[in-house]
Amino acid sequence: MTLIKIARDVLLKPLQAVSGIIERRHTLPILSNVLLVRSGVRIDLVATDIEIEITASATTDAAGEDKAITVGARKFLDILRALPEGSEVSLAMQEKRLQMKSGKSRFNLQTLPSEDFPRLAAAEGGATKFDVPQKLLKGLIGLVQYAMAQQDIRYYLNGLLMVIEEGQLKLIATDGHRLAYAAKGVGSSDLERQEVILPRKTVLELAKLLGDTEDPVAIELSASQARFKFGEVLLVSKLVDGKFPDYTRVIPQNQPRGLRLDRSELLQSLQRASILTSDKFRGVRWVLSPGTLKIICSNTEQEEAQEELDVRYEGDTLDIGFNVGYLLDVLNNVEVKEIDCGLGDSNSSALITIPGRDDFKYVVMPMRI
Numbered sequence: 001m002t003l004i005k006i007a008r009d010v011l012l013k014p015l016q017a018v019s020g021i022i023e024r025r026h027t028l029p030i031l032s033n034v035l036l037v038r039s040g041v042r043i044d045l046v047a048t049d050i051e052i053e054i055t056a057s058a059t060t061d062a063a064g065e066d067k068a069i070t071v072g073a074r075k076f077l078d079i080l081r082a083l084p085e086g087s088e089v090s091l092a093m094q095e096k097r098l099q100m101k102s103g104k105s106r107f108n109l110q111t112l113p114s115e116d117f118p119r120l121a122a123a124e125g126g127a128t129k130f131d132v133p134q135k136l137l138k139g140l141i142g143l144v145q146y147a148m149a150q151q152d153i154r155y156y157l158n159g160l161l162m163v164i165e166e167g168q169l170k171l172i173a174t175d176g177h178r179l180a181y182a183a184k185g186v187g188s189s190d191l192e193r194q195e196v197i198l199p200r201k202t203v204l205e206l207a208k209l210l211g212d213t214e215d216p217v218a219i220e221l222s223a224s225q226a227r228f229k230f231g232e233v234l235l236v237s238k239l240v241d242g243k244f245p246d247y248t249r250v251i252p253q254n255q256p257r258g259l260r261l262d263r264s265e266l267l268q269s270l271q272r273a274s275i276l277t278s279d280k281f282r283g284v285r286w287v288l289s290p291g292t293l294k295i296i297c298s299n300t301e302q303e304e305a306q307e308e309l310d311v312r313y314e315g316d317t318l319d320i321g322f323n324v325g326y327l328l329d330v331l332n333n334v335e336v337k338e339i340d341c342g343l344g345d346s347n348s349s350a351l352i353t354i355p356g357r358d359d360f361k362y363v364v365m366p367m368r369i
Contacts, residue, residue, distance in 0.1 A: 003038055003069070004091045005062035008102065011043070011089060012080045014056030015073075017233050018047035020205055021054055022073045028118075033070035035117045036091075040066065046117070047073060052202055053120040054209075057232040068114035071098050079107055120236050123225035128164055128194040131216040132186050134230055138210035140171045143182035143360055145203050146329045149175035156242030160203045164221065165193040172247045178326045178364040179250050194221040197240035202226070209233055251361050252351045255342030257315050259293065260355065263339050267331040269307035273297040274324045276305040283369040284324040288343070289317045297324065320346045321369035330362045 004011075018034060026032050035046040043058045079100060083089065089102045093111075100107040141160075149157035152175065161172040170183040206228060210217065220227040228235045273284060278299045287294040288311075295307040320343065330352055331339070342351040352362040 002062075002064050002090055002092045003067055003098075004036075004043060004060060004064050004089075006043070006058065006060040006089055006091075008080055008083050008087045008089050009085060010058050010060070012077075014043075014045045014058050014232060015077050015080060017056040017209055018045050018054040019073045019077050020208060021049050021052050021201065022047050023049060024074070030070060030112050030116050030118070032072055032074070033112055033117070034073040034076060035068065035070050035114060037068040037114070038064055038066050046119075048118060048120065049201075050118060051199060051238045052205065053236045054205065055234040055236075067093065069093065069098060070112045070114050070117050071109050075109060120225070120238070123222040123227075125223055126192075127220040127222040127225075127227075128192050129218070129220050130164065130169075130186055130191055131218050132169060132184075133214045134210045134217050135212050135214060136184055136186075137169075137217050137219075138207065138212065140169065140182045140184060141203060141207045141210075142333055144171045144173040144180035145207060146333055147173040147175060147178050147180035147362075148200050148203065150200070152176070154242075156197055156240050156244055158200045159197045159240045160200070161195065161197055161244045161247070162221065162226070163193075163195045164191055165195075167191065172244070174245060174247070174250070177323065178329075178362065179247060180330070180363075181247060181251065181361040183359045195244075196221050196226055197242060197244055198226060199237060199240055202235070202237040205235065209235070250349075250363055252342065252344065252349055252363065255344055255348075255351055257288070257313070257318060257343040259288070259311055259313055259341045259343070261293075261309070261311065261339055261341060263331055263334065263336055265309065266339070267328070269295050269309060270324055270327055270331070273305040273307050274328065276303045277324055282324050283321050283367055284327070285319060285321050285369050287317070287319050288313060288315075290314050318343060318346065320350070321367045322350065322364055323367055326364045330364075334360065334362075 037044040041059050046055045083102050087102050092099045098109045098111050163170040168183050169186045172181050218229040226237050273295050276297045285296040293309045293311045298304040336354050340353045349363050349365050354360050
């Protein structure tokens, strides 16, 4: 009996939304599959890697049997992508195989029992619940996610701290060498304070799936789980169990030297100078003197690049080194005309902020060159 008859494009959208978390190699074969559930006119597609579960939905008015199956996600997705746009697809079960038909095309795919598909249990206990526009959450994630560690032995750094307090949503990421902080008001100040660490993979999936719209994201944060519901997508994630560093102690206060720089001009100067940095040692020197900021890069082959920017500065001379990649990251992700840069001495961290705003801070530690 026919399970689903549906337009190819209607089915492809939710399948693309869930398949991003599916790894190519798994110790459990069923984790390479997507769970497909038909219930009335609603079709749910579910993917999981045990830590994260994403559900995306579609609807169909065609008759079909209520049923749940699992099928290999990659092959299913590749076939749908390869079918012509606007075509119709019918899915039917035939001797434990899923038969796909579209026009004169036929495919028979292996299935695994739906009852073996692992689902994340609902979190127990109370949760802090609030809504924010998708655009706001996507923007906050974009301002900080590049500062997350990737494979640090301090596993809690391989994620992002999300804090809700005093009517503000704060996101903080650090890899131990730099820290990014972004905050936005989310309305009600009587929300119960909650602090969670989202896994890196969860953050990257949210960044991909969220839209640049004012449509809401319903967020639920509990002691062991975070839930994000937006549009036809529900993302449920386990949390990282650990103690995130106290970010308030990392952010410098009252830097004695201040610069206001054109973001685009600084970005282009750093990009040019960084061509001559060595692959392993990506150091760049900032030599600050009255009226001038020199950016100097060199490598082991005695090659050197120097850029010079005119700046409003009348203080003492300063020579300080940074990892150029850390500077490029923030300049590529902060879409403003100008940035403020606060500096101490050659052994102090730099603080990059946006003029007239206190909702974004980026701290980068110096390096010896």
